[in-house]
Amino acid sequence: MPQLRYFACPTALALALLGASGAWAQQPPAEDPHGLIPVEEAVGPGQKAPLPLDELRTFAEVMDRIKAAYVEPIDDKTLLENAIKGMLGNLDPHSAYLEPQAFSELQESTSGEFGGLGIEVGLEDGFLQVISPIDDTPASRAGVEAGDLIIRIDGQSTKGLSLTEAVEKLRGKPGSRVTLTLTRDSGQPFDLRLERAVVKVRSVRSQMLEPGYGYLRLTQFQMNTGEEVSRALGRLRQENGDKRLTGLVLDLRNNPGGVLQAAVEVADHFLSEGLVVYTKGRIANSELRFSADAADPSEGVPLVVLINGGSASAAEIVAGALQDHKRGVVMGTDSFGKGSVQTVLPLNNDRALKLTTALYYTPSGRSIQAQGIVPDIEVARARLTRDEAAEGVREADLAGHLGNGNGGPDRPSGSAPASEVERPQDVDYQLGQALNLLKGLNFTLNK
Template identity: 70%
Template sequence: MPHLPRLTSLAAALALLLGAPLLPAAESSPPAVDAAAKDKAPLPLDELRTFAEVLDRVKAAYVEPVDDKTLLENAIKGMLSNLDPHSAYLGPEDFQELQESTSGEFGGLGIEVGIEDGFVKVVSPIDDTPASKAGIQPGDLIIKIDGQPTKGLSMMEAVDKMRGKPGQKIQLTLVREGGQPFDLELTRAVIKVKSVKSQLLEANYGYLRITQFQVNTGEEIGKALAKLRKDNDGKKLRGLVLDLRNNPGGVLQSAVEVADHFLKKGLIVYTKGRIANSELRFSADPADASEGVPLVVLINGGSASASEIVAGALQDHKRAILMGTDSFGKGSVQTVLPLSNERALKITTALYFTPNGRSIQAQGIIPDIEVTRAKITREQDGEIYKEADLAGHLGNGNGGADKPSAKKAAAMPRPQDDDFQLGQALNLLKGLNVTRGG
């Protein structure tokens, strides 16, 4: 049974969930079925009679004829959608698209969302997608889709409205931080999500970004760590930034594998639920692909679910310093339960806990050092003269060449130059090396 600790997601098309191959519930948890049967309560006959009466009245009195199949499917959708924001009934098309999305390629806009106060709320735009290129930001409220209000829509109804073929245009009306509504026109595209990105920020300092936790993310992180060392002339890094900002989550197992790359021992995460196979514990093995390099993890309000598992584990083990702002706070695990008619239930089956027993549900992970987003503006230096520029200046008594002022050549742009939080993370790593004598 695949455990999918992530947000309900509108990748402009469907609830994007990444997980292992989907298995029928009966194949993966027979003990749970026996336990459930043993504790089964008698059928609520009065409520069932009321349901049957409502069904009969709607069929007889509604202004237009409605077939039984539509009414019953709507009843099931209502039952699931009112449990929590992440449980849902998946029809054949939604279920098929969910299975296809495990490859990290799907059609849409690239927006991860939740529901807040009846509106669709952006949790995070996915890197290099129409949404991120259009400037959509975490926390934006989508109040209209193609001119139609989203207030009161269920998640699946919003999914249906945002679904479309690549190349088709769609207009979203957004509200940002209580400001005035504004419109954005986007073009749907085939979204190919690259899970891991890496580069050297400068000599001895590396940068890893995880955009989503896909099936192969753990393996990709291992390769990225090896490549960073190779790019650093084969020398061990002196610092590493792991960027989990605006990462909406993904596969639980991948989160465990990523955390394991930075830990040598101890518990990574455990889950608790009612069914037998929802009680899981994951621990680190002795290997450490990161070589114990000083680590700063960046998080923000768009870091959710699997991202919070990694951040929480590294924080509890004091393996990393967390920097940024409070994370999203999704501490539940969803399981996909296929049904017999090409449909499925996506239902919350467990809560997860960090090694120290913290549940982050509706609270989030609090960073060790709070650093909010900021826009960097640079002032141009005026013409500056130094002692070595003055005629007849004395030479240095200890020897060595003079250092007069000189115009600096334009430097190649670096990610930290325009990213305040990333720049602060790099400065912290450098400071740690200075104080430790590294």
């Protein structure tokens, strides 16, 4: 089978349209040297799509009327390009006509380094909606959250803007500033002033939460994410004294997606057999099946998968596969529901079509599109704060107090032992609940 490059995610801003934004696949050349699918292949062998002559006459008449009567002169090229944008833009939120700059940015975005704010966006009721902020970017540091609506960019309304137009306004030179007006949970609008930067996405992070319990966070699915997960699992084992982990939290929250093949590789790290995902579309080469191999780098470690409304596309593929195979417990809130695959069809003028060509399905046949992954255990986000009550005087505060009989250090009020250093699970309620569930599973299994 030819080597295909697939991407899975909703629409990107200053990052990857493709993955974090829409699953996209680089279409290899077929009969057409530019990778376009012949009409006969799309409609079926031996069939030809009849030309809609009446509609074409209407199109030509509208074009003539605009050229003759519009208040300002307008050339044929502009009218035709706008017509193409309209054709693609009215199919679904993820199909688009990519002009040279947008096409180049899309290709570059899979490298994990790009300029911008670090947020994935889609359309919601004509406004821009934040699908997910990317970790350690200007957007995440400023407090942008999944689900926020961007209603103005530098004071200009986003109502009616296409995604391409909106992304162009959000992009800019590193160091330049942009003001976003946001609404959250139907509340009052508020402004955030952000400084654009070169965004370098580190797609995999890992650490030990407690002895035996590991944490693996995936911020995006890039071309090398599968390899990075393999290395991260090895590091966690080493940090656990070169022993199998007792439990692992796989964090896919606010992961907007990315490369489909990377999602398959990540899921395969936790599965030793069976289907991971399959796609179905109208054209023959849009129907693909991906299965796990026998190797199991995770060593069957008990697993909790965290998802939320910012988990989209490739992240949903992984969560859905692990859920269907009962390989782990999915916890959190409903995912985004991006279950379509986009194919990038290069044209002969440095432009391309990003066209939705298939839907993908979990191993049990569930379509994620517009529904998302429903967690096995729903746990809403919550903020944890420490009790700030005033601490009273302790024995160690008293002048002339006796020392500890075993030679231990004094602990006056206001001091904290090294073991009380703040850990991620201490401030992240969902992560804390995932860790507690793993401990409960371990207790039950070892009874």
